[in-house]
Amino acid sequence: MTAGGGSGEVEAVVAGVFREEWGRIVATLIGLTGDWDLAEECAQDAFARALQRWPYDGVPRNPGAWLTVTARNRAVDLLRRKAVGAAKLREAALLEAAAGRGSGAGGHGDGDGEEGREADAGVPDDRLRLMFTCCHPALAFEARVALTLRTLAGLTTAEIARAFLVSEETMSKRLTRAKNKIRNAGVPYRVPPARLLPERTASVLGVLYLLFNEGYAAGSGADLLRRDLTAEAVRLARLLARLMPDEPEAGGLLALMLLHDARRTARLDAAGEPVPLEEQDRTRWDAAAIAEGVRVLEDALLRRRPGPYQVQAAIAACHATAATAAETDWAQIAALYGVLSRLVPSAVVGLNRAVAVGMAEGPAAGLALVERLEAAGELGGYHLLPATRADLLRRLGRADEAAAAYRAAIGLAPTGAERRYLARRLTEATGPRAL
């Protein structure tokens, strides 16, 4: 035990431990009891008890083990109390055996230092099983996202509801329904076998990527909670990459997140308007995050099994490591978009490739690709299609056609900020009277 500080200090320690340990405790207890609600309840109890006890007893040497043992003992007590049938009693006895309470080591219920040491060796890391179960494709995508935030990240139902702009009641129902289905339909609590792993891993990666994007797309101020989603997504991606060291796409996703997040503070100007990549103040990019992102990506690429996240991270790395916008390696970015469009054929990727080719080989080459997309009837109604066309026409000196395309883009742009940005480009292209 370390010396106990003031209760404020202990609260800060508990808050820090919470972020690290919540998911591990819930995952362990689900593994032991198979009961998701019980697992959450006991994890909550353990943290409440830590807040009561640590100011007096001091913070344990291994807070995570203390919390896990306390939560596990709580589960034994609750199961015993609920045990009306022999089956439940057997369950409690099994759990008790797992908790090592028969050995006489440690006190009852509170998990002192002795128990902490014992638990340290015996507690498996069940968080990967939990991740795969939360992201099971038999659950609706929005339920996978909510369940991941609740059970792995420890966000409250109210917080998740606020982040996804639904009522707490709606979110509560969504979580309850998902947990009921897992129990009633026999969704296994495990890391899937090899034959199912690629598909299931894609689902886990997809959920984490959505979390990241939800947070990344959020503005400033009132959207603070949504921005927290970005931090949670990075934390979970870091965990996944550590738990699946042989899956290069996990590293690819983590790298992609780090490289995007590194530009977070430079993305908006003082008025909260988005600043395009080429105009961002690169001294405000987070150099440490970029370095880590590049390192994680290089480790992933060494496995020679490229996937969409690794390729997108490689594109982000090209941008993030260019000292100035003019020094961007557009030829490499264009080649990477070519790879990406083979891995995930999509018109949006095709449009991004057109932009990169327009920079690498000149606007005429980019425009040819845009026109091919238009001819295929792709991306109708998507404002970035005419916006891209407008930029390429402007660079070709075809001002009138550029102005028409900018106006079409303004008419389709979904947000005021994007409309203002496009209006600014229109005036740049044609002079103020063109508006």
Added chain:
Amino acid sequence: MRYMLLVCGDLPAYEAMQADGSFLPDCDAWADEMRRRGALVETGGLRPPDDATTVRVRGGEVLLTDGPFAETKEVVAGFSLIECADLDEALEAAARHPVARHGTIEVRPLLPA
């Protein structure tokens, strides 16, 4: 755990099954494979909804209606009751079922006995 695979389809799905030469042999092969693993409890195809009679008892009186309980485009055309370790196994069995390539298969867990 036991799962009921409800084999469903609409008219175009039915026609596609008729046109699919390997459909019936594949159905037999699926059932044989499931039996070999001891996973098939019971299986059967249903005659079309035209041959259905719906029964209700209201106020002690038996009411009979010609046809299915609900008129829908999708009809239940058959079922397989299977025994699996978990949902993943049941979903894999459903995905291997030849009907899945034309119609749909609804996987419903049974209440515990």
